Structure formats: C-alpha cells, structure tokens
Amino acid sequence: xxxxTVLELDGVTKQFGSLTAVDNLSFxxxxxxxxxxxxxxxxxxxxxxxxxxxxxxxxxGRALINGVPYRKLADPIRTVGAIVDGVGxxxxxxxxxxxxxxxxxxxxxxxxxxxxxxxxGLTAAAGRRVGGFSLGMRQRMGLAHALLGDPELLLxxxxxxxxxxxxxxWVRELLRSLAAEGRAILVSSHLLSEVAKLADDVLVIRHGxxxxxxxxxxxxxxxxxxxxxxxxxxxxxxxxxxxxxxxxRADNTLTVTGITAEQVGQLAFDAGIALQQLASSQTDLEEAxxxxxxxxxxx
Amino acid sequence: xxxxxxxxxxxxxxxxTLVLTLLGVLLIGVGVVFVVTDDTFTGAFLGTDPQxxxxxxxxxxxxxxxLIVGALSLTTEFRHGTIGRTFMLxxxxxxxxxxxxxxxxxxxxxxxxxxxxxVVLALTVLGELSLAAIGSQTLRxxxxxxxxxxxxxxxxxxxxxxxxxxxxxVAGTLIYAxxxxxxxxxxxxxxxxxxxxxxxxxxxxxxxxxxxxxxxxAMPLPIGTASAIFLTYVVALLxxxxxxxxxRDV
Numbered sequence: 001x002x003x004x005t006v007l008e009l010d011g012v013t014k015q016f017g018s019l020t021a022v023d024n025l026s027f028x029x030x031x032x033x034x035x036x037x038x039x040x041x042x043x044x045x046x047x048x049x050x051x052x053x054x055x056x057x058x059x060x061g062r063a064l065i066n067g068v069p070y071r072k073l074a075d076p077i078r079t080v081g082a083i084v085d086g087v088g089x090x091x092x093x094x095x096x097x098x099x100x101x102x103x104x105x106x107x108x109x110x111x112x113x114x115x116x117x118x119x120x121g122l123t124a125a126a127g128r129r130v131g132g133f134s135l136g137m138r139q140r141m142g143l144a145h146a147l148l149g150d151p152e153l154l155l156x157x158x159x160x161x162x163x164x165x166x167x168x169x170w171v172r173e174l175l176r177s178l179a180a181e182g183r184a185i186l187v188s189s190h191l192l193s194e195v196a197k198l199a200d201d202v203l204v205i206r207h208g209x210x211x212x213x214x215x216x217x218x219x220x221x222x223x224x225x226x227x228x229x230x231x232x233x234x235x236x237x238x239x240x241x242x243x244x245x246x247x248x249r250a251d252n253t254l255t256v257t258g259i260t261a262e263q264v265g266q267l268a269f270d271a272g273i274a275l276q277q278l279a280s281s282q283t284d285l286e287e288a289x290x291x292x293x294x295x296x297x298x299x
Numbered sequence: 300x301x302x303x304x305x306x307x308x309x310x311x312x313x314x315x316t317l318v319l320t321l322l323g324v325l326l327i328g329v330g331v332v333f334v335v336t337d338d339t340f341t342g343a344f345l346g347t348d349p350q351x352x353x354x355x356x357x358x359x360x361x362x363x364x365x366l367i368v369g370a371l372s373l374t375t376e377f378r379h380g381t382i383g384r385t386f387m388l389x390x391x392x393x394x395x396x397x398x399x400x401x402x403x404x405x406x407x408x409x410x411x412x413x414x415x416x417x418v419v420l421a422l423t424v425l426g427e428l429s430l431a432a433i434g435s436q437t438l439r440x441x442x443x444x445x446x447x448x449x450x451x452x453x454x455x456x457x458x459x460x461x462x463x464x465x466x467x468x469v470a471g472t473l474i475y476a477x478x479x480x481x482x483x484x485x486x487x488x489x490x491x492x493x494x495x496x497x498x499x500x501x502x503x504x505x506x507x508x509x510x511x512x513x514x515x516x517a518m519p520l521p522i523g524t525a526s527a528i529f530l531t532y533v534v535a536l537l538x539x540x541x542x543x544x545x546x547r548d549v
Contacts, residue, residue, distance in 0.1 A: 050548075072390075084383060090375070092314055101309055105301055145384060
C-alpha cells in the first residue's frame with residue numbers, strides 16, 4: 001500500500017451459497033483519481049461496493065480504506081461517502097430533515113446539510129418530502145448524503161441513473177471538481193461514454209473477477225480496427241492470420257483486429273506486398289466493453 | 300448521545316408514530332370509560348385506590364402500541380433501505396441497536412405520560428376525577444407501567460431486528476399476541492400464562508384487575524414471576540437480535 005493509496009482491495013471474494021458474486025478481486029485507488037468500475041449486470045460491482053462500506057461481509061480477502069476496514073474507521077462518514085445500490089430514502093421525511101437526522105447522528109452541523117443540498121441543486125426542494133421526488137432528484141439526494149461528511153473517497157454506484165442530459169453533465173463536472181480537490185472516486189455507470197469522459201482508469205469485471213484494467217486508451221487500443229487495402233489481399237490476409245490477427249476480407253479491402261498498424265505495415269513490407277491504404281479506426285469504450293464481456297450486456 | 304438524539308428524531312418525525320400514539324390514546328380512553336361505567340366486572344366506580352390502579356393498568360393494556368413503535372424503528376429502515384445508510388454512518392451495529400432501544404424506551408416513557416393524561420382527561424369528562432384516593436396500589440401501578448412498557452418497546456425493537464419485514468413483524472405480532480396466545484389460553488390456560496404477552500399482562504395486572512378476570516380464564520402469574528418471565532423473553536430475543544444484526548448482511 002503506497003502513501004497516497006486511499007482504497008485497497010486484496011483478494012476480496014464473496015459467495016452467496018454456491019454463487020460466487022465477487023471472485024478474488026484486487027485493486028487499489030490513489031487520492032485524486034477517478035476509477036470507472038464496469039461490468040455486465042450481476043457482475044459483482046454493487047456487491048463489491050457494499051463490501052467496501054461494510055454492509056456485506058467478504059467471504060475471503062479484505063477491503064481497506066486508508067489501511068483499515070470501513071467498520072474500524074475512526075470517522076467513517078468523513079472518510080467515505082457512498083451511493084450504494086439498495087440504500088434508499090425515507091419517503092415521509094422532508095429532504096432537509098432526512099439529511100439533518102443523518103448529520104445529527106454523527107455530529108455534523110445542520111448548516112452543512114444546507115450546503116450539500118445547494119451543491120446538488122436541491123435547495124428549492126429542501127422542504128419537500130423525499131417520497132415525492134423524481135428518480136433524478138433522489139439520485140441528487142443520494143449524492144447529498146455521500147457529500148455530507150466532505151469525504152476523501154467517494155463510492156458511487158450509477159450516480160447518473162435517472163438524470164436528464166443536463167443532470168448527467170452536471171454530475172460529470174461535479175465529480176471532476178471533487179477529484180480535482182484530491183478525492184478518490186470509484187464510479188460505476190452504464191453510461192460508458194460518460195465513464196470514458198470522466199475516468200482516469202477503468203476496471204472491468206465479469207462474474208466477479210477482473211477481466212481488464214488500465215487507462216481507457218489502453219483498453220481501447222487493443223481492439224483498434226484496421227482497414228487495409230493492398231495489391232495482394234489474399235496473401236496479406238494469410239500472413240496476418242498466421243501472426244494472430246482476425247481478418248475479414250471484402251474484395252481488396254481487409255478489416256483487421258488484434259494486431260497493430262505498425263505490425264501490419266512490417267508484415268506487408270516483409271512479404272513484398274504494396275499497401276494502398278492502412279487506416280486505423282479506434283474503437284470506443286462501449287465496443288471494447290462489449291468485446292471484453294462478450295456481449296453480456298451493460299449495467 | 301448524538302446517535303440516540305437522531306433515533307429519537309426519527310421516531311418523532313414519523314407520521315406512523317403519531318397515528319399509533321393517537322390509537323393508543325383511544326384504546327386507553329375506551330378502557331377507562333369501560334372501567335368507570337360498566338359495573339359488571341369491577342363493581343360501581345367509586346374512585347377507590349384499587350379502581351384507580353386498574354385505570355392505570357389500561358395504559359399498560361395498550362402495550363402493543365409501544366411494541367409496534369419499537370419494531371418499526373428497525374423494520375421501517377429495512378423497508379426503505381435506509382438501514383444501509385444508518386450502518387454506513389455508524390458502522391457499530393450494536394451502537395445503532397442500543398440507540399434504537401434507548402429511543403424506543405424513551406418513547407414508552409412519553410407514552411406512559413400521555414396515557415396518564417388521557418386517564419385524567421377521561422375521568423374529568425366523566426365527572427369522576429378524584430385523586431384523593433390515590434394509594435399504594437395506584438402508585439405501584441404508576442411505577443410498574445412505564446417499566447413494563449419500556450420492556451415492551453425493547454421487545455419490539457428486538458422483534459424488528461430479527462424479522463426485518465415490516466408487514467411480517469406487525470401482522471405476526473398482532474396475530475401472535477391476540478390470536479395465538481388467546482387460543483392457547485383457551486385450551487391450555489396453565490401454559491398460556493407463561494407465554495410472553497400473557498406474562499406482560501401479569502406485569503400490568505393490579506389486584507383489582509385480577510379480581511375482574513372471569514372464571515375459566517387463566518389467572519396471570521404473580522407480578523414478580525411475570526416480570527422475571529417477560530424479562531427473560533426480552534433478553535433472549537435481544538441476544539438473538541444482536542447476533543443477527545452484527546453478522547447478517549444488510
């Protein structure tokens with residue numbers, strides 16, 4: 001664990017009977033970073049977040065925040081703020097009262113409740129009962145709760161869920177500003193384009209296990225699609241296939257994946273094949289995600 | 300103390316608490332009117348010390364209200380999913396449970412005061428208010444009632460922690476208290492008086508109330524035994540509640 005590591009998961013496993021929801025999951029986060037947490041439905045993202053905040057007990061492994069488990073944090077709400085799947089609101093309470101009760105339980109002043117309501121754009125709705133809130137407003141309330149303790153680590157499970165395009169943009173800018181203040185943010189989202197715009201790194205899990213991690217550029221570069229037009233497409237296709245590329249031929253044009261443009265150029269040169277066109281079309285995060293998860297769907 | 304204050308606020312801010320408290324006031328008021336106006340069981344109401352004690356017993360008779368308020372302090376959180384946030388704010392689940400127990404017990408005390416006010420108001424309306432006859436039996440009832448109600452509230456919190464489901468907790472408690480134990484009382488009266496709510500009835504039964512129990516119905520356990528038995532149920536269920544709350548995922 002390095003000096004600025006805020007969150008560290010080490011071999012975290014969670015089994016529900018015979019089902020392994022999280023499988024030997026290990027990763028860490030440093031201060032000021034935003035980590036996109038992706039995976040298909042039921043891949044174990046929410047369970048992982050619940051394990052981190054102590055709502056679910058790991059069968060094996062450990063999740064540490066600043067070197068200690070959540071339950072042993074001296075001041076948990078000022079260390080971690082979270083939007084976790086399954087954590088709801090009291091419909092009969094006014095927004096300000098729901099926050100004030102939470103604040104009162106941990107000795108935070110009511111003034112801070114007003115501040116976070118303002119931060120999430122709910123000042124005008126402070127006196128309204130949460131039960132009458134739209135999905136987007138409830139998401140903003142969840143964010144208000146997460147920010148209540150001004151924490152250094154934010155765990156956000158689908159924070160943009162239910163928000164309109166302006167709201168999604170607002171969340172993106174808010175999270176960027178929070179990260180710029182030095183906070184670490186672990187964010188899961190089914191809006192992969194948003195994750196691509198927001199996250200520094202991405203962690204993709206499937207069946208509870210890590211299948212890819214790295215920067216978005218690293219994740220997408222491995223799946224770049226190349227368009228190759230040559231003087232001898234049949235022979236070039238054979239050369240490329242032998243060297244591990246996936247090749248689809250249509251007349252003189254080859255569509256190639258699994259190999260870099262530099263490698264294609266070198267192989268063509270070695271074989272004495274003239275290239276008339278070599279173009280790389282970068283796949284986006286969604287395509288990379290679908291390929292990694294074998295089209296299992298997006299959560 | 301912050302945590303207890305937050306739990307008290309949750310109870311106070313709940314509209315269900317207000318509705319249940321008003322229902323409790325109604326139950327106590329009806330009980331007082333029955334004791335004062337009906338001569339069948341307790342004889343003509345003369346405002347004697349034993350009769351005043353039996354009026355205080357009416358407050359204890361509304362134990363189901365404080366028990367349900369106690370249970371709702373947890374089941375409402377499970378129902379709305381707010382228990383997760385509560386445990387994120389305070390990871391010590393034992394501390395959260397303790398705060399809920401304290402807040403629910405305090406509600407039981409407040410309910411006792413509301414009950415006493417209801418009794419006094421009902422007697423005033425009926426033109427029977429005379430506090431001159433208050434004696435040892437009434438004073439004993441005034442001491443026993445809040446203690447019994449606090450234990451009922453604690454039992455409610457424990458039931459809520461074990462069952463979690465709001466519907467199951469409320470419906471199950473009502474069915475068990477008023478149907479199952481009553482039926483067992485009908486067929487096995489000697490056994491029934493050892494059951495939780497029959498024992499609690501024994502805690503709240505003054506001599507006047509016991510004297511009014513018709514033939515064929517189980518006589519409650521003596522107050523000391525009844526208190527010990529009910530306390531045993533409370534402690535046992537609380538131990539299960541603490542264990543489940545600490546180790547079960549939420």
